[in-house]
Amino acid sequence: MTLTSSSLPSEIADRLRGVELPEPLGFGRLMAPVMSLAYYRDGAWETPRLTGLDPLQLAPHTQALHYGQAIFEGMKAYRNLGDSPADGPSLLFRPYEHARRFNRSAARLGMPELDEQVFVRALEELVAVLEPLVPGQQGQSLYLRPTMFGATADLSVVPSTEFCFLVLATPSDAFFTAPISAWIERHYSRAGAGGTGCVKAAGNYAASFAAAAPLRENGFQQLLWLDAVEHTYLEEFTAMNVFVRRGETLLTPPLSDTILAGITRDSLLRLGPSFGLRMEERQIDVHELTDAIQAGEDVEVFGCGTGAVVAPVELIGDETGLRLPLPAQSTALELRKRLLDIQHGITPAPEGWQWPVGALPDGPQA
Ligand SMILES: Cc1ncc(COP(=O)(O)O)c(C=O)c1O
Structure with a gap:
């Protein structure tokens, strides 16, 4: 009742x-x-x-x-x-x-x-x-x-x-109601193999607070974590999974014990093909991403999660002074609209x- x-x-x-x-x-x-x-x-x-x-x-x-x-x-x-x-x-x-x-x-x-x-x-x-x-x-x-x-x-x-x-x-x-900025975290790690990164343990978030200090000092909004072993492969944002669009392909790192199985991530993997996108779950080398942006290729980056729904990234930076603006994010906005339409019963x-x-x-x- x-x-x-x-x-x-x-x-x-x-x-x-x-x-x-x-x-x-x-x-x-x-x-x-x-x-x-x-x-x-x-x-x-x-x-x-x-x-x-x-x-x-x-x-x-x-x-x-x-x-x-x-x-x-x-x-x-x-x-x-x-x-x-x-x-x-x-x-x-x-x-x-x-x-x-x-x-x-x-x-x-x-x-x-x-x-x-x-x-x-x-x-x-x-x-x-x-x-x-x-x-x-x-x-x-x-x-x-x-x-x-x-x-x-x-x-x-x-x-x-x-x-x-x-x-x-x-x-x-x-x-987030506007495009966000992402700070590549080169020093700290969010999660290690066999740890608690794949679940929503409160301590995972406490462990990110110190890492987020330079991000805030530099006016950025979300940490973009790399893997704990090589500090090379994209894992996820502070509280969102990460997607990268290269041309018609939408990439996201495969689930592992260091990545949270986001329900929004799963929803986008299922919605993406109806936008003509090829979905690929594979490791994404951070250099592949920064090189493609610097070469002016057709690249989008966005985060997704319950809180943010889909959040386009308009700037990527790090402690070395890297500052990479990204062009307007059309796929992210289309996916965001479709998901919200579903969530609101439209x-x-x-x-x-x-x-x-x-x-x-x-x-x-x-
Ligand atoms: C670390 C982390 N990754 C990803 C997500 C996205 O998960 P979901 O789409 O289920 O909200 C969240 C938010 O819950 C999160 O805290």
Whole structure:
């Protein structure tokens, strides 16, 4: 059952009263005052329940604070702008893919999995009550942040036995609305073989903060990571997968244990052929890229991810003083438009991609 305003617990209804979307919306400016919360104790998950966005009580020796046993997902509910309002006012994008990746992250960090149906149900329930906070313009969304962390208070270096699952929400603009600049990171690495680069471990992001300092000092926006062994092959951006178009071919590095299996990346690999593009998953030498740009070849570079959707790159730089402007990015913008049209229900979605809120399925979808 989806909660309706008349069946909302009064505590939740009170929290929502009078909350308005900020102008401009930005990204993360307004945290929704309601979240979904569940604990794992004695070997089982509670059913996630809606509650106010209040501070959590954590012991100073809570495991996640010391050993980083924490994971998250980033996903979105979009306003349905299509001709099928019966599908519901909001649409989740590929929620079961996010549920599966969340569980892969959980498994990698020694945490208990959460039933996919329970995960999606928690999202649906939260989006249903936050419906007035799902913004209405194309590209805007209710960004959703499922999170899990080790909640046992214990300084021993062993996995927690208690865990906390949260879903937070924030009405947002797309993370990037204009072309971005990318900083080739030549010194630090994001991920090593056998590590946690292929899952959404919180520590992966903390480890990028120091590397991002020179990027910010030089006015750049995203790190472009290279592989940890040779510092030669493109891996991904700070929080996006990378694509390079050379002529009619769209290249992206193959998935490995150092690259996050982006759901947007997968979506673009499936949409690309309908634009006449040949999709190729192969290693991309950074010199191949910089040489092609310097030679004036027909090259595009863009990032893709839930937050940014598709973000064209207009400038590539690095610590050696390299500054390579890129020409206008038409393929990136076409792919971005097609994806947003699908996400907003304007263009029919491939099976299982578009998930109307309120329609609880019988089972996991492809
Ligand atoms: C490191 C990293 N790579 C890629 C992505 C893109 O993944 P997705 O398209 O599933 O959002 C993200 C964002 O989640 C990320 O944090």
